[in-house]
Amino acid sequence: MTKYTDQGKQDTRSGYGAGMTELGRTNPNVVALCADLIGSLKIDTFIKENPERFFQVGIAEANMMGIAAGLTIGGKIPFASTFANFATGRVYDQIRQSIAYSDKNVKICASHAGLTLGEDGATHQILEDIGLMKMLPGMTVINPCDYNQTKAATIAIAEHHGPVYLRFGRPKVANFTPVDQKFEIGKALMLNEGTDVTILATGHLVWQSLLAAEALENQGISAEVINIHTIKPLDDKAILDSVKKTGCVVTAEEHNYLGGLGESVARVLATHHPTPQEFVATKDTFGESGTPDQLMEKYGLNNKAIEAAVLKVLKRK
Amino acid sequence: MPNTQELQDLVIQVRRDILRMVHKVNSGHPGGSLGCTEFMVALYNEIMDLKDGFDMDGIGEDIFFLSNGHISPLFYSVLARRGYFPIDELNTFRLINSRLQGHPTTHEGLPGVRVASGSLGQGMSVAIGAALAKKLNGDDHLVYSLHGDGELQEGQNWEAIMYAAGNKVDNLIATIDRNGQQIDGSTEDVLPLGDVGEKFKVFGWDVLEIENGNDLEQVIAGLQEAKGRTGKGKPVCIVMTTEMGNGVDFMMHTHAWHGKAPSDEQLAIALEQNPETLGDY
Numbered sequence: 001m002t003k004y005t006d007q008g009k010q011d012t013r014s015g016y017g018a019g020m021t022e023l024g025r026t027n028p029n030v031v032a033l034c035a036d037l038i039g040s041l042k043i044d045t046f047i048k049e050n051p052e053r054f055f056q057v058g059i060a061e062a063n064m065m066g067i068a069a070g071l072t073i074g075g076k077i078p079f080a081s082t083f084a085n086f087a088t089g090r091v092y093d094q095i096r097q098s099i100a101y102s103d104k105n106v107k108i109c110a111s112h113a114g115l116t117l118g119e120d121g122a123t124h125q126i127l128e129d130i131g132l133m134k135m136l137p138g139m140t141v142i143n144p145c146d147y148n149q150t151k152a153a154t155i156a157i158a159e160h161h162g163p164v165y166l167r168f169g170r171p172k173v174a175n176f177t178p179v180d181q182k183f184e185i186g187k188a189l190m191l192n193e194g195t196d197v198t199i200l201a202t203g204h205l206v207w208q209s210l211l212a213a214e215a216l217e218n219q220g221i222s223a224e225v226i227n228i229h230t231i232k233p234l235d236d237k238a239i240l241d242s243v244k245k246t247g248c249v250v251t252a253e254e255h256n257y258l259g260g261l262g263e264s265v266a267r268v269l270a271t272h273h274p275t276p277q278e279f280v281a282t283k284d285t286f287g288e289s290g291t292p293d294q295l296m297e298k299y300g301l302n303n304k305a306i307e308a309a310v311l312k313v314l315k316r317k
Numbered sequence: 318m319p320n321t322q323e324l325q326d327l328v329i330q331v332r333r334d335i336l337r338m339v340h341k342v343n344s345g346h347p348g349g350s351l352g353c354t355e356f357m358v359a360l361y362n363e364i365m366d367l368k369d370g371f372d373m374d375g376i377g378e379d380i381f382f383l384s385n386g387h388i389s390p391l392f393y394s395v396l397a398r399r400g401y402f403p404i405d406e407l408n409t410f411r412l413i414n415s416r417l418q419g420h421p422t423t424h425e426g427l428p429g430v431r432v433a434s435g436s437l438g439q440g441m442s443v444a445i446g447a448a449l450a451k452k453l454n455g456d457d458h459l460v461y462s463l464h465g466d467g468e469l470q471e472g473q474n475w476e477a478i479m480y481a482a483g484n485k486v487d488n489l490i491a492t493i494d495r496n497g498q499q500i501d502g503s504t505e506d507v508l509p510l511g512d513v514g515e516k517f518k519v520f521g522w523d524v525l526e527i528e529n530g531n532d533l534e535q536v537i538a539g540l541q542e543a544k545g546r547t548g549k550g551k552p553v554c555i556v557m558t559t560e561m562g563n564g565v566d567f568m569m570h571t572h573a574w575h576g577k578a579p580s581d582e583q584l585a586i587a588l589e590q591n592p593e594t595l596g597d598y
Contacts (some may be wrong), residue, residue, distance in 0.1 A: 031453070055449065055484075063442045063476035070382075070446020074454050075374050078446075083516050094473070095437055098443055102433045244551050 004176040004191065004210055010147035012168035012204075013111040017042025018147075019154025020079065024050045027158055027212065029075055033068055034096030035061045035082040040170075041111055049216040061086045065094040066238075070106045077105055077158055080178035083117075084110035084167055085126040088133055099163050100136040107157050108133075109166045114141070115282070115299060116204060116292040117170040125287040129257020133165040134232045140164040140185060143253075143261075145206035145269040149229060160185055167203065169254075171292045174207040177227075188235035194224035197310050198249040202228045202261050205252035205280065205301065212306035223310060231261050234305040236268050243269065248276045248313045250307050257281035276310040276316035319362055324533055326594035327398065328358050332564045333597060334407055336587050339578040342411040345419070348574035349465060350391035352496050352559035355533045356463070356540075357395045364540045366458060371428035372400055372596035377457045380447060382432060383551045385494065386420040387487035387576070392430075393417050397598070401429035438471025440464060441491055445481050448489040459547055462491045467499030470508050477521075479553040482521030490543045492555040494530070498572035514556040523551040530559035544575020565589055 009245045023030040024046040031053045032046055038056070047054040054163070055071075057064040061082055068078035081087070087110040099106045115125050119153040131279040134141045140162060144150040150168045155166045191206070192213050211224040224242050228235065243249050251262035269275045270279070284300050296302045319327070329353050339345035361367070365379040377421070382390050390410065402416070409415035416425040418510045420435025432443050444462035451458060468474065479490060491515055501507050510516075514524045523546050527539035529569055539555055546553045562568025565587040568579075 052453070057476075057480060060476035060480065062439075062473040063445075066439050066442020066473065066477065067446035067480070068441040069432060070448070071450045072457070073374060073380070073443075073447045074450025076450050076453065094439055094442075097433050097436045098439050103431075113405060221498055296493065 003290045006174035006176050008175055010175045011170060011172050012144060012147055012150040013040070013170060014042045015144070015147035015150030016081070016109055016111065016154050016166070016168055017045065019151040020046040021049070022155055023158050024053070027077065029077045030158055031071055031076045031078050031255045033054065033057055033064050033078055034058055035064050035078040035086065037082050041081045061091045062094045068106045069098040069102060071115060072104045072106060072154070077107065079107045079109050081109040081111065083124060084113035084129050085124055088129040088165070089126065092132060096136060098138050103138065104163060105161055107164045107166060109154070112170045113167045114169060114204065115287045115295040115301065117255065118292045118295065119289050121289040122286040127256040127282050127287065128259060129267050130231055130253070130255045132262065134264065138162060139232065140230070141167070142185065142230050143167045143203040144225055144229050145203055146173060146177055147185065148177045148179050148181065152181060156183040156185060169204055173204055175270065176207060186230045186233045186235055188238035189227040189229065190238070190255050191227050192223065192225040193220040194246065195220045196246055197224065197314060198246045199223055199225045199252060199267055199306060199310065200228050200239060200249060200261065201225065201252040202231060204254050205306070206250040208303040209306055210262055211303035212310065215303065215307055216310055221256045221310065221314070226259060229266060234264050234268060236272070239265060239268055240273055243273060243275045248317045249311055250280060250306060252280040252300055255281055256282055256284060276313050278313040280305050280309050321533065324358055324362060327362065328354050328533060328589050330593070330595040331358055331391065331398065332395045332591045333588060333593060336579060336584055338390045338394070338407055339409040340584045343578045344411060345578060346387040346576045347571070348561040348568060349494065349496065350388040351533070351559045351563045351565060351568065352389055353463065353494050354563070355531050355536045356557060357391055359533060359536045359540060360461060361395050361399045363537055364544070373431060373481065374407050375431065376454055377458065379461055380431060381483040382434070382440045382444045382447070382460070382462040383421060383472065384434055384462055385404055385437065385468050389417070389419065389421050394422055396429035397418065402427065404598045418549045428556065434564070437465070438470040438473040441474055441477035444489055444491065445477055446484050448486050451488055456563055459544065459555030462489070464491060464493050464514060466493055466495045466497065466510055467504050468506070468584065469493065469510055469513065474511065478517065478520045478522070485492070485550050486552045487550050488554065490547065492551045492557050495541050495556050496559045496560055496561040498561045498575065500572065500575050502572055514554070517554040521551060522554045523549070524554045524556060527555055527557040528558035531563045566590065
């Protein structure tokens with residue numbers, strides 16, 4: 001069924017690194033900041049090629065967000081990067097006052113989001129960051145699905161004026177989107193047309209949704225799969241067009257069901273077109289140590305969980 | 318450049334603005350505003366090299382960040398009287414639909430303000446970022462910032478203080494308003510700050526003191542001295558001792574007027590002590 005094939009597993013954070021390398025060569029206003037995690041964020045090449053445009057702030061994320069805000073005054077486009085946990089919850093007020101409320105053109109780029117950083121456990125995982133960031137007025141929230149899309153998104157957000165939260169991950173996952181696909185902020189991508197159910201997925205769960213759709217097709221169920229890489233602003237029209245056709249929806253994300261993509265979709269549906277919905281997401285819990293696959297299985301975030309949610313929501317039509 | 322008498326007249330008029338603004342809406346922070354009046358009047362009218370008009374990037378001019386945003390009445394009065402926006406607009410302080418929010422913001426597009434402040438402890442990081450941008454742009458103008466002493470209890474400052482020295486951000490002059498007071502009482506009772514200048518020194522800053530931050534000539538001399546120390550590999554800190562509520566006798570020597578407006582009778586007395594010089598708004 002799927003016209004998408006895995007071009008070889010890669011980590012989305014390396015897509016960020018590759019995007020930064022390109023921005024370093026093409027946009028002289030782009031500057032990078034990091035809080036003692038250069039290797040994890042894969043920005044070694046940017047730093048090597050543009051040492052004067054890189055700021056190592058040390059283990060001091062609050063200061064990093066403030067410096068990033070200040071760098072915009074003078075026309076720079078700062079990309080401030082660290083783990084998602086330390087890029088959001090730890091520095092929420094700095095982002096709120098110095099960046100979001102101050103309308104600063106800062107790109108907050110967060111790796112190791114969700115459960116799939118694995119063995120480090122819940123102190124370093126975060127399942128609340130989409131909610132935290134989407135609640136900030138003016139903040140754009142993006143969660144690309146693979147290496148190619150993360151690279152494209154990194155390049156695209158430099159052209160967008162305003163604060164952005166770009167969320168990506170640690171593990172090597174399927175890389176399946178076209179290498180030359182342009183990234184349009186806020187424009188959902190139809191991956192597989194279907195008629196029985198809509199699956200709206202973001203981040204690592206997009207590939208899992210395609211796997212689920214393939215299995216469902218073998219059971220005679222036609223699943224439409226849409227990649228919601230931008231959670232805010234949400235592509236209301238793409239969502240409504242699809243559910244008007246299919247009549248039910250499953251949302252899938254590596255995030256708490258409180259505050260995530262699913263709730264944003266539920267708001268759109270409740271307002272315009274009430275539709276049965278099931279949530280593939282963590283259920284108000286912290287994570288724990290384990291391999292990424294074990295965690296996705298235990299917390300119900302893989303293709304099998306999506307299949308089960310589809311079968312459940314179909315009965316509610 | 319205005320002469321000292323003209324600046325002194327402006328100081329008195331700004332004090333009147335502060336008092337009338339907070340009185341009108343029965344809210345705001347007169348104590349710290351009055352304490353830093355000489356500093357901000359000198360900075361904007363004698364010290365900083367400013368372009369005409371306002372643009373956010375501030376390339377080719379000195380720029381200033383107010384970290385202790387609660388002294389917004391002072392900031393607004395000085396900005397208005399420096400020509401950033403109409404003086405009449407001071408009438409709208411803290412009112413609905415105003416650009417003069419309780420704490421300064423960029424959100425309403427008020428000329429002169431480059432970042433929101435009020436949630437304390439964030440201004441030095443922002444000032445460092447702006448100073449780094451100036452260096453990248455080859456702009457040899459300076460970045461000034463003002464911080465309350467109580468504000469130094471916020472940990473983010475110490476991240477910033479460490480960063481600025483470690484990275485030789487020597488186009489930054491951060492002034493600490495050492496009035497020794499905060500909402501709950503004396504800084505030394507609430508959470509002792511000890512010797513602020515020594516703390517900056519051991520972190521690697523070049524530190525100087527203004528012993529009386531309510532003496533206009535001392536303030537100007539101190540700021541000029543600080544300017545002369547920039548560009549030498551170290552960020553510059555001024556520890557400026559001020560009297561909260563300065564210029565209004567019953568507001569001095571107490572923390573009581575940190576965030577309290579005067580009554581009608583108190584306003585009349587306070588204004589009597591600061592007779593009109595340049596015309597009320």
